Amino acid sequence: MARISLKVNGKSRVVDVDPTTPLLYVLRDNLELHGPRFGCGLGQCGACTVIVDGATMRSCQHTAAEVQNKTITTLEGLGSVAHPHPIQAAFVEEQAAQCGYCMNGMVMGAKFLLDTNPHPTVADIKKSMNSFICRCGTHLRIIRAIQRVANSSVKA
């Protein structure tokens, strides 16, 4: 076991875990942040995505020890039902989910895209979101939600 310090959603957290534990399980089980989800454990689906120092990261593919001293943002760090982030609000407006299990990756992927390209074309959105899998087939609504944010004056 090892003590690991993490900066998550603006707070410093210390956990005592097996140092080989992937970040995903530390976030979910030790810090009770359930936004990131287990989908494949292989870095293929995107359901576990977090943002680390401004870039998306598949949290199932990196140990918690690797991201010490880095700035980690999870879905919870964006907003809440009471105070949603503009991206989350846009997803509600577009009713852009069915089961919603993949939504962590979709919202975090959208956040990264809009941070790096505030006015993406549909082709840009498709390209940037292509590594995130949705089985329910909500892609078109997700694209519309991202466009809704891009077309509004609110900063994402």
Place this chain on the structure above:
Amino acid sequence: METKTISRRDLLKSTGVLVVGFSFFGAAAKVLAQGEGLSVDGMDPTVLDSWLAISKDGTVTVFTGKVELGTGVVTALAQIVAEELDVSFSKVYMDSGDTDTAVDQGITAAARTVERGGVQLRQASAAARQELLKLASARLDSPVDKLTVTDGVVSVIGDPSKKIAYGDLLGGKRFNIRITAAGIGWDMKVAPEIPAKNPKDYKVVGKSIPRVDLPGKFTGEFVYSQDVSVPGMLHGRVVRPATSLSAPSSVDESSIKNIPGVVKVVREGTFVGVVAETEWAAIQAAKNLKVTWSEPSLKMMSGPSEVFDYLKNTKSFKDTVVTNKGNPDTAFSQAQKKYEATYYWPLQLHGMIGPPCALADVRGDKATIWTGTQGPFRTRDSIAKMLNIPPKNVHLMYREGSGSYGRLESDDVSEDAALMSRAVGKPVRVQWMRADEHAWDPKGPAQLTTVRAGVDAQGNVIAWDFLDRSLPWSESENNPLLASTQIGMKASGPGFLNGAGGGGQIYTFENQKVVASNIPWVQQGQWPLRTSNLRAPGDLARVFASESTIDEIASDQRMDPVQFRLRYLTSDKRISEILVATAKKAGWTDHVARSTPSNGTQVAGRGVAVANRANTMTAAVAEIEVDKATGNVTVKKITLGHDCGLIVNPDGLKNQIEGNILQAVSRALLEEVLFDSTGQKNLDWKTYPVIRFEQVPDVDIVLIDRPEMQPLGGGEPSIVPVTAAIANAIYDATGARMRQVPFTPQRVLSAIKA
């Protein structure tokens, strides 16, 4: 963290008052509930209090065995209740899938939830409203027919100062009345004699009310089955190779002794699982545990083609004759022109994005289960049987999982969790890993479909002979779940028929035979080639075969495929109307397929298909491009028409249709379970690809609303016609007839060259 501090059943028994600790709507509510009426099969449906309760603040709590599967159906059910009771939508709270408090309304599946379950809740609500008006009549000293209800407040027509709210009439008390209920599950008829509201007066039903579950799904606050935890909980993982299961001849526990936190290796029958203090320890232990498996008695098949040979050569154990009129054999032999082809549909995955997860707490002869099952009562009963305890000793609480499309009717993971919890005497949470789910998902059955059709000298279809040979659902409701089979429970039957819709029976042909044959598949639970119902079971394959044949005849007879279909779509005006509306929306102009072939490498085509799934009528127009050099198919646009009678929530319905279309494109172009004699080969998303953003077509939807009809299903009918429409578009573009799904570049190239 969800902490269960008090047994709901104990509370119910002692006081009749129930504390709802977890709310689907995010707010805790105290309600007066059913009290008596708890039976082995859930609550007594003839007691009105079994269905709903009204609290002092006017909140209506509905106890339903129907569950949210990510389709928005529980929002639609809440709309139906709000409408019938004349309360605002925000006052309705759905307590869903708790086997201690819900009426068993059958599994949530087959897009029957609104059609059947919705009508049950509507009638129970109508009975409640009638009783509330009776009470109000006495309190307000006014006859019932002089009363009106607005937002849960009853007032006297013409004298609005005389009024009383539902909460004041009944809040905190039971209805204490009986209603009629006959039949079980889906087929239960609840209070049919009570008049329901005239659809002309609907204010909530028919509105695109936003889904109540979605906001928390975008923020991480929504609690999925994967998120439930209780104090002292341990983590379990299963050990199942992706090949025929045999008995473990040796399990080397020293192979995981270096992994900290391993609690126990659980063995029972052929079941092997590991329990650990942390999730990561359980994952590593399951991965590294050295198990030697004995030689399996059942050999894996050598590949998909062996399954098709098996389907062709194995005697059916039951033929369902959907229609048999005239004399198709004689008519076929006399036909001027004959059309005959065989169509192949592969085993496909449900492909849940989140592998199934359950938490079980087995103590002595009692068990508590939290899971995402589509059938709370089926899972409860299976676990009771496996643990050899009475069903009433199992308390199952539904928590939504990942979208399952039929997969969680076989809620295998709950049994895994229960077995491991019993072994360690503590609550155990089990989630399957990706490879577990890819391998042991009970797959959509493979189908082999043959069609023979004959046309006379005038070009009329005079013979239609359709035969679908399908694997059954080996993991059907009457058969044990996976862990149960591993500890020695045997299948009670060969499994259910994979449906019989879509064989061309919507067309009026003089000599017509449509048969669905159920081919036995008795290896229940023993190998990855287990099968179950996958969204709109079997209809995709049958409509692919029948609508390809219709298209082939139309093209050969030099007729426009829409006009040709309309000649024979005479039995129900709803199907012809949806076809016409869809063609119009797609900008369809009369055109014989393949009449204006393009010559370049990148060629475009369009195709059409229709379907009737459980009386919901659909039509699809596909616009595609094919790269003749590579065989790659790009679906550019799908226009889909949909008539499911009365529409409860138009935007929710559109969301479902969009999803069905994209899933259909994925299944048509990409999806096939691959295996050889050593085991299943596609165990992740790289080897079993599904549709991605860059492959998504544009979608245009036409809805026909029929308020005079009852609501019909919207969760799966629109997936049905899409494959056939794409196949017909490929023909229009290339002249190649696709007979086998998926339409991979290699198959398209071979078809073009053939």
